[in-house]
Amino acid sequence: MADQVKQTGKELKDVREGVVRPISQAEARAVTSLLKEAGQREPEIAALMAGESPLRRFVVAALTLSPYLRDMTAADPKPLAMALSTPLETLVEQGIRDARESWRGVDGGPAPTEGEVMTRLRIAKRRVSYIVALADLARLFSARETTRWLSLLADASVAAAIDHLLLAGHEAGKVRLKNLDAPSEGSGVVVLGMGKLGAYELNYSSDIDLVVFFEPLADLLPDPDDGTEILGRMMRRLVRIMQERTGDGYVFRTDLRLRPDPGSTPLAIPVDAALLYYEGRGQNWERAAFIKARPIAGDLEAGESFLKELTPFVFRKYLDYAAIADIHSIKRQIHVHKGHGAIAVKGHNVKLGRGGIREIEFFAQTQQLIAGGRMPPLRVRATEDALAALAAAGWIDAATRDELTDCYWFLRDVEHRIQMVRDEQTHILPETESELKRIAFMLGFADAAGFARRLEDVLRTVEQRYANLFEQESRLSAGDGNLVFTGQKDDPGTLETLRRLGFKRPEDMSRVIRTWHNGRYRATRSVEARERLTELTPELLRVFGESRQADDALLRFDSFLAGLPAGIQLFSLLGNNPALLALLVNIMSAAPRLADTIARRPHVFDGMLDPGLMAELPTRDYLAGRLGAFLGGASHYEDVLDRLRIFAAEQRFLIGIRLLTGAIGGTAAARAFTHLADLVIAAAFDAVLTEMREAHGDIPGGRVAVMGMGKLGSFELTAGSDVDLILLYDHDDAAQESTGAKPLDPGRYFTRITQRLIAALSAPTAEGVLYDVDMRLRPSGNKGPVATRIRAFTKYQREEAWTWEHMALTRARIVCGDGSLKAEAEGVISGILAHPRDRAKVSADVIEMRGLIEKEKPPRDLWDFKLIPGGLIDIEFIAQYLALTTPEKQAERGASTAEALKFYGEGRMGAEELETCLAALALYGELSQIVRLCLDGPFEPKEAPSGLIDLLCAAADMPTLKALEAELTRVSKSVRRIFQAFVK
Structure with a gap:
């Protein structure tokens, strides 16, 4: 161990006068009393307290400043007694040696139990940390020495625990060791110390970050396939040995979450699997983390070999564009909020805050990653060594090296004293003046003001040097807050940024975004894809945050990413096409229904990449051409139906995109949705x-034909409409059965056709549902047969149908089928509609029907355009009433409600009444198309995405939602007055 830390023979009696001062005289008296009591057990302490000396004054002051050290002294004064009589390095070295040998039996005796190992490690840790703290406060150990001694203690503790676990595993028959006196030798178990532990820079109260790999073919395991389970259990025990609090305290809090994709991987990972992960999915922050990685326990030779193989991942050979993008990705992820104005000392985080330790580390690591591939001398672990290497290589000047080195160790001193107060893993300075004074006294300052001035100078120096390294700042990272999604812990500043951006559950959102960086989705597995997505993330979050339902929008985008087969092309396209990025964000934030569509079937998004999408209108000919090409080559029935489902979903989506962006209006969208339905129904038929x-x-x-009713018949479908169908057929009167191998009588034959068509359209499959089918408008409704012979249909319509069924017939249209049957059916419809009627009876029936609907299906609210008084039903009923009471002329089959109103209303309605109804119909139509496109359920103003509200207001040419609601109220009242006055 002498080669690790230079021996100087320093003793506690060498402490300088006044190096620290007591926090208060009252505290000093209490500590003096405690030490005199301890002196009754330890002669060295009694001798110390027998007279006045700089050493006595130092010990008293130190224990007033650190309640943690005071409590340790009260519980066990032995370490203080030892420190008073023995050179400090000797004591620390002995404590570390005790920790390292804790797995062995005493004097050749049997191996200790796990409980005994835990006790021995805790005693060693307690004594070493006590002595190091005193030496540090006395300025006999520098921060360099303190961090190195603590790191060596952690090395020894982990190595001893691993040796104990391997030996216990051998004795249990789980593993087989090559050398029982050196259990880790040749075991293939690789334990790497990460971060500050790897660089010999451990904090006073730090946890330790470890990653564990193993070589399955190292002959440690009887069955290599059992490695993850056996060694995973060992690692769980390792964590228990290290961090479980007992009556003797704890050793080190231990974190294994820096391993690859910790949310879905075991605690110990095969070496080959780890290398494969880092090669294909390794992240920016992992590259930076592995700069400091060091084998500390287990098979050290295997650990060095693993790190050698990992070198190309950490240090790339060439400084190309991808590498630069990678560095900037790290910058955006790790960069911390700079804020504005003066640096506040109270409450400042000396690690993560402005001008803190993290900025110095990142200053060095970034340049190491950039140039380390070409310059091996830069591949050093320690921060001070890295700064020196960068200066030697000409990447920074000597003044920068010296300034940042001095700042680094000063901040490490501050960090240690913050932690020495109560042995807490914190990096935040106290908020109160009295507690800030405690830190100042521990550092040797005369008062808190002097300490604050020095700290501010250091923080400003670091901040300036750091800012000079990165002149280009992203908007979010520079001025508006953190965006840190590395590692496994939430960055508090990032959570605050997300909250300020508009996210209500920032912790959940941060976890989702870390999933992207972990490469768990196919679309984010490649390094390049993650780089591009990282570049998009700030803008994505900003725009998502502007929507009222920001969390839901981001989750929909996450579902979209989860389903994408690949990402780099799309992310690159979005990065270079702000309009497409804005459209995608608009979908996620304004149109949950469309977002769910692309999340379930990401292939529909492919159509958005067509540069002619917005220029080409979705006419019948356009859609027919696309459908013909899409179905080409489909030979089997199920293949045809699956292709139809894919085509319909994509085209519905693309029609919706045109509507969403304003490329088409509500009327054009209605015709396009209906043309699509016609073509799909015909192909399925x-x-x-x-x-x-x-x-x-x-x-x-x-002969057989399909008749469309309702909105299908009048070319007024929306994105979410079902289809109303009636199947008509006819045959020779003499026909008894079909001609095939499995003959059916005519009734069953045409019923089977109808049932199969319904199933083809509405059966749920992996590719979704084409359309929900409603056949309640057939003769006799649900009680009648699903297929109707034309003569029965004719007889029913002439002799039995109610007025409301003739009203429905005004929108009937043959969608597909036999041409002669189509002509015959249209003739029947025309004849029935041309039949003279008693206008008073029709009026009474229409009024009765409207009243029944109001009673049985009252509107939910003002946004229930169909059912509100003066809504769509009122306007449709006016048009249908006009059609039934104007038998002398008939509109063309397939006329929309607006076209029917114009055709029948001229001469029978006043110009103002007609215009009011047409304007209301247009308003309802535009709003209905958008709502049905964007939502699966009803529109709830208080819950609706703000993007959707903006769309609705724009469609209605209204400045606010309140104004739009006022207009809906006015329009609906006007229509209701016209309905009541006209239909009577």
């Missing part, structure tokens, strides 16, 4: 007929 003919042949003279 053809596939069903082909299947039926192959299995059952044809019915002689058989």
